[in-house]
Amino acid sequence: MKKDTQKRHSKIANDVMHYIYKYINTDINLDELSISLNISKFHMHRVFKEEFEQNIYQTIKSIRLQKAVSLLLTNKNSTLSEVARVCGYSSQAAFIRVFKTKYNMTPKYYRNGGYKELISFNCLKKFNLKAKIVKIEEQKAYYIRHKGDKESFCKAWEKIDTWLLLKGYKKAKRINLFHHNIAIDLLDDSRCTAAVILDENIKDTTFATLTMPSAVFAKFTFNGSYEEFKSFVIWVYFDWLINSGFEATTEPSFVVYNNTNYLINEGCLNLDFYICICM
Known part of the structure; x- marks a missing residue:
């Protein structure tokens, strides 16, 4: 094509x-x-x-x-x-x-x-994390869609990171959007989107673009392993959210990676998790 x-x-x-x-x-x-x-x-x-x-x-x-x-x-x-x-x-x-x-x-x-x-x-772990309620304005992102399994995830990010290096785009926010509720659906079978938001205004047709709409989110900072992350997401949806007084919207939840070790070190995740909320 x-x-x-x-x-x-x-x-x-x-x-x-x-x-x-x-x-x-x-x-x-x-x-x-x-x-x-x-x-x-x-x-x-x-x-x-x-x-x-x-x-x-x-x-x-x-x-x-x-x-x-x-x-x-x-x-x-x-x-x-x-x-x-x-x-x-x-x-x-x-x-x-x-x-x-x-x-x-x-x-x-x-x-x-x-x-x-x-x-x-029965294995639900309690997390002593505070949510920060933030509003994110509309953002343009360059993306690749992928499955939630590790192989598809890595291939998508290898392509994006290679593109960033070749083009010299240094200030890029790396995010991953989840199009399923990953607290219930298996992450490996979920539809995800690997995307980057650039600080600079560019015209580049290498990847397709999408617009993330302006919305209000509960933001959590998470550090830990991949297995702990799955427990953390369950805690967000089935503990924090239930007791928060908020409702989750249909907008996809997403993460912003604070380091680039997620491709080479499965044992270390440093990210911010965003879940879209309303009253």
Whole structure:
């Protein structure tokens, strides 16, 4: 695929994903979306699946469920019908059916303690970390999508770091976005995005770009091993978030790496973890 075509396809896929995140609590109309993007619905579906290795309907379902698993625990006063409506389901029955198919339990059972069966809750480690609430303005990032497994992760960052060296871009913020709730879904099977944000304003078409929207985040600074990081993320979602008074949004969580040892030293992670929140 030529670079111009690849860049155009990446923009289409990113526009579709942005639309899904923005209107996830509504009955998303893909016909209207394809018209607004000035492309056929067939082409839109094909390009999206090429980019994300998952079709649009699967993505919508996944994002709605991620929002639901958070709301069921953090918004304790909401009824199941209200959670279903906020997450874009046509009815409570439809919500229960989809939830049970994915997690082998009803939303009510999950809310009443069933969530502990989805994770290694018996091994849950307590972290004495304080969250800093920060607002991040809109940012442009150059990226490569990858799977969450170590091999895919390393290949993506080797390409990006080689590009930074060849171009002489010295001031780069290295980030990794998680498109699944990695507290529940296996990280190795998750869809991720390796990306860099540059201090300088450049015109470079080597990689596709995406725009990270302005949002409010809870920021945690983490130091430890890869295994400890997985325990840390579970703590954030199933301890800190539940007791924080905040709700997680559908925007992807992400990390900012404070060192570059993550490629050569699995035992040492030094990063800031951001989870998007709202009241």
